[in-house]
Amino acid sequence: MFPKRTLDNLGEKKKDMPEGLWHKCPSCGDVIHELELNANLRVCPQCDHYNILPSGERIQLLTDENTFDELDTDLRTVNPLGFNDYTDKVAKYVKKTGLQDPVVTGRCTIGGHPTALGVMDFRFLGASMGSVAGEKLTRAIECATQEKRAAIIFSASGGARMHEGILSLMQMAKTCGALARHSEAGLPYISVLTHPTTGGVTASFATVGDVILAEPKCMIGFAGPRVVKETTHQDLPPGFQTAEFMLEHGLVDRIVTRTDMRREIIRLLGFMMPALAA
Amino acid sequence: MKEQVLEFEKPLADLAIQLQTLRDHSANQKIDCSDEISRIEAKLDETKKSIYENLTAWQRIQIARHTQRPYMLDYVEHAFDDFFELHGDRHIGDDHAMPAGFARIGGHRCVLIGHQKGRELKENIKRNFGSAHPEGYRKALRLMKLAERYGIPVITLIDTPGAYPGIGAEERNIAEAIAFNLKEMMSLKTPTISVVLGEGGSGGALGIGVSDRVYMMENAYYSVISPEGCAAILWKHREHAPEAAAALKITAPDVEGLGIIDGVVPEPQGGAHHDHAVAADSLKKVIVEAIEDLGRLSHETLLEERYQKFRKLGEFEVAS
Ligand SMILES: [Zn+2]
Numbered sequence: 072m073f074p075k076r077t078l079d080n081l082g083e084k085k086k087d088m089p090e091g092l093w094h095k096c097p098s099c100g101d102v103i104h105e106l107e108l109n110a111n112l113r114v115c116p117q118c119d120h121y122n123i124l125p126s127g128e129r130i131q132l133l134t135d136e137n138t139f140d141e142l143d144t145d146l147r148t149v150n151p152l153g154f155n156d157y158t159d160k161v162a163k164y165v166k167k168t169g170l171q172d173p174v175v176t177g178r179c180t181i182g183g184h185p186t187a188l189g190v191m192d193f194r195f196l197g198a199s200m201g202s203v204a205g206e207k208l209t210r211a212i213e214c215a216t217q218e219k220r221a222a223i224i225f226s227a228s229g230g231a232r233m234h235e236g237i238l239s240l241m242q243m244a245k246t247c248g249a250l251a252r253h254s255e256a257g258l259p260y261i262s263v264l265t266h267p268t269t270g271g272v273t274a275s276f277a278t279v280g281d282v283i284l285a286e287p288k289c290m291i292g293f294a295g296p297r298v299v300k301e302t303t304h305q306d307l308p309p310g311f312q313t314a315e316f317m318l319e320h321g322l323v324d325r326i327v328t329r330t331d332m333r334r335e336i337i338r339l340l341g342f343m344m345p346a347l348a349a
Numbered sequence: 350m351k352e353q354v355l356e357f358e359k360p361l362a363d364l365a366i367q368l369q370t371l372r373d374h375s376a377n378q379k380i381d382c383s384d385e386i387s388r389i390e391a392k393l394d395e396t397k398k399s400i401y402e403n404l405t406a407w408q409r410i411q412i413a414r415h416t417q418r419p420y421m422l423d424y425v426e427h428a429f430d431d432f433f434e435l436h437g438d439r440h441i442g443d444d445h446a447m448p449a450g451f452a453r454i455g456g457h458r459c460v461l462i463g464h465q466k467g468r469e470l471k472e473n474i475k476r477n478f479g480s481a482h483p484e485g486y487r488k489a490l491r492l493m494k495l496a497e498r499y500g501i502p503v504i505t506l507i508d509t510p511g512a513y514p515g516i517g518a519e520e521r522n523i524a525e526a527i528a529f530n531l532k533e534m535m536s537l538k539t540p541t542i543s544v545v546l547g548e549g550g551s552g553g554a555l556g557i558g559v560s561d562r563v564y565m566m567e568n569a570y571y572s573v574i575s576p577e578g579c580a581a582i583l584w585k586h587r588e589h590a591p592e593a594a595a596a597l598k599i600t601a602p603d604v605e606g607l608g609i610i611d612g613v614v615p616e617p618q619g620g621a622h623h624d625h626a627v628a629a630d631s632l633k634k635v636i637v638e639a640i641e642d643l644g645r646l647s648h649e650t651l652l653e654e655r656y657q658k659f660r661k662l663g664e665f666e667v668a669s
Binding site: 145146147148149151152154155201202203205206209231233235236237238239240241242243244245247248249250251252254255270271273274275276277278279292293294298299302303305307308311312317320321322 | 512513514515516518519520521522523524525527528529531532533535536551552555556558559571572573574579582583596597598599604607609655656659660662663664665666667668
């Protein structure tokens, strides 16, 4: 599905990238070429700011070569509430990202461990979770349970997709239900939080991992910081809702850099999937 | 407490005043005004009908948030026979926004959990306006586990604008407290019944709402986001909340139409606040019936049906 890219050649995207495309770091203001940024896994070489990693790149970074077999590529968003502009909005993001939905799922192996992987891509409508996202993740978890695979989900989301109203809320129950069965089958689930993981995604599958990892400095929260501030009329503590803050407050097991992610997940699966550890 | 008259009910209040004035006048002056009185009475009935049978989503939300609307503990008083409240999550503290304990209804033992709001400021501060902290959700789960152990059903009464978006709540992982409940409720080996009493605010509602049977009171709403929050994002201003409320399809009939709930619990005309006892009778009937229905199912059937109930929710297309 995706050509394998190693860490070394991830920057070689020249053919599909116009010349002279520069990226200004939103954190330190440093200007670097897109190619250099890609070569560094979209982490600013100056200040270590983590830019959003598209799901395709994430999958290539993580999975064993040529093992990713994408699932449910045929699911399409509908407009169940007849919400004004919703269909056009989704179409715009399909065009912009080349994805059908923020969620991409598939079977793969990671360090030889059979896995069902789900990855959310924040570029697609803030990776909000609607029916398609919930269905894809649920099917991927069910696939993991049936085929005795590890389930791994990389979360990033603005929350539930309000254009699908209560149906999007119910995706929280649906995904957690599938994870309950996965746990009962004695199989591992690793949740990886990336920037930003918020709202209904934080309040469902993202925070019930057997192990919860997070990328450095990513924002993790239920309510947005503005809402918290407006509700409480208090100053927010330093580092509020960052991965480091949530590590300190006992939600996150470990912060893992993008460079180390594949290696650390393989290490973890070695403990969590004992049948294959030998 | 002063009676809260909703904007759209003002014509009714005006007619009621007219009627009262006329009656007083008639009595004081000993004049026969019966023709005029019956004319106004008829008009009042007609106006009531035309208002209450054509409620907009926004009007229903006003009813759902009415300060005289029966809250969880009012239903405890009218519909339940005993309530033995238990406190605390065993770790941090007790959440007064979410009372929970053993209860009896229609001769059945149960564990009862719900959100509680206050009517005036002092009580509302104690109840945190019905917005629970992580401790509430963890206390709820602790009691659900007790219900499972004793083989008694769990009843949850949902009435919250949302889980509390505070600093402490975030620090103590409110999202995880909700998520863990979603997962655990799916495997709870005892019947579970939820009713949205008033406000079904997003994850804060669902956090005690993954049940075998889910109902809504006729004028309750159940939504992924508050109409104000949705309006602020999509309409760029909270004033557009009435439009957002309609677009989100959050009223009981709309949510039932989307196949999310098992039924709508009828309220007295104009809303449950007009008659707490009648609303409670109506709620009791639905809960007792559900307890008896679910009691006939094996744990295996119960869990499979619960899983499928939520598994099937969502609308999408399969591309050819
Ligand atoms: Zn930088």
